[in-house]
Amino acid sequence: MKKIGVLTSGGDSPGMNAAVRAVVRKAIFHNVEIYGIFHGYSGLIEGQIEKLELGSVGDIIHRGGTKLYSARCPEFKTVEGQKKGIEQLKKHGIEGLVVIGGDGSYMGAKKLTEHGFPCVGVPGTIDNDIPGTDFTIGFDTALNTVIDAIDKIRDTATSHERTYVIEVMGRHAGDIALWSGLAGGAETILIPEADYNMDHVISRLQRGHERGKKHSIIVVAEGVGSGVEIAKQVEEATSFETRVSVLGHVQRGGSPSAFDRVLASRLGAFAVELLLEGKGGRCVGIQKNELVHHDILEILDQPHTIDENMYQLSKELSI
Structure with a gap:
């Protein structure tokens, strides 16, 4: 390949x-021209390519967000939209594409692959659900943002002897909640991958409270539901003064952690290597600290899972 493109799509992540940066510099190192596609698949259809x-x-490298910007693009879900995107790629002589994003971005790359255009997906999402x-x-950075918030909220929970419900992001995945709850010493962690009994939450x-504990997190x-509703149920059942903090999009921003910078650099460069080896229709990842790649046509059919042992540990430590 002599020309490849790169775009970011979906929710941004640190x-x-x-x-x-890794995609661009790895390509240039191998004397390959690299083109940035701005505003995701929407920009691809419109030809926002430089x-x-x-x-x-x-x-x-130290900045959060994405220099290439991001946008949702319902049109790209249609065959007509996908063909428009491929026409733009061919117009610029681009022979392969690196797509950085979450499952929606992967779905777009999957569609391009089905049309015969070589793509490699790079997992960029705070949800850790790929x-x-x-x-x-982005997961590690978001996780540390949440942990910092939990630590601060615990200070005020202690001062006012309150129960705090903290709602975190993650869409349909509970990784942010599980990891931050365990690291932050939460008394209860509610995730969509595991059923919960509100009576058990109240009993805990x-x-x-009976052993003298004055505050809880x-x-x-x-993905479980509204933190506000959970707090309302807690207060009605216990009469404990309860407050809610919905952390929201603060979890997506901020300077990426060292782990995320290294991970992004490794995965971005690896994606370019695969394209230069003629391997399209792939998505990259890291497993047991080794770089891996999978068939992008198959990976999205696999269910997201959590570490059951970690979830069990969180319950054992919060007795």
């Missing part, structure tokens, strides 16, 4: 810029 140089990605990789770019709070993944 480390996307580091991945873009050639990138070494300096184009200078001073971005099969075939232990970690996605009451047992803690409950971490709720957004």
Whole structure:
């Protein structure tokens, strides 16, 4: 290949810029022209495509968000939209594409692959919900943002002897809630991958109160439901003063952690290597600290799972 493209799509995540930087510089290192596609698949359809140089990605490795911007694109879900995108790629002589994003972005790359255009997916999402990789770019940074918030909220929970319900992001996955809840010492963690009994949640709070505990933290993944509703049920059942913090999009921002910068650099460069080897229709990941790649046509059919042992540990430590 002599020309490849790169785009970011879907929700932004810390480390996307580091991945873009790796793709650009790895391509240039191998004397391959690299083109940035702005505003995701929407920009692809509209032809928002520019050639990138070494300096184009200078001073971005430490920045959150994405230099290439991102946007939702319902039109790209149609065959007509997909063909428009391929026409734009061919117009610029682009022979392969690196797509950085979550499952929606992977779905777009899958469609291009089905049309015969070589794509490689790079997992960029704070949700950590992409099969075939232990970690996605942005998860570690988001996790540390949540842990920092939990630590601060615990301070005020202690001062006012309150129960706090903290709602975190993750869509249909509970990884952010599970990892942050365990690291933050939460008394209860509610995730969509595991059924929960509200009576058991209440009993745990009451047992803690009976042994002199004056405050508690409950971490709720957004895929479970509303943190506000959970708090209302807790207060009605216990009469404990309860407050809610919905952390929201603060979890997506911020300078990426060292882990995310290294992960993004490794995965971005690996994606370019695969394209140069003639391997399209793949998605990259990391498993047991080894770089891996899978068939992008198959990976999205695999269910997201959590570490059951970690979830059990969180319950054992919160007795």
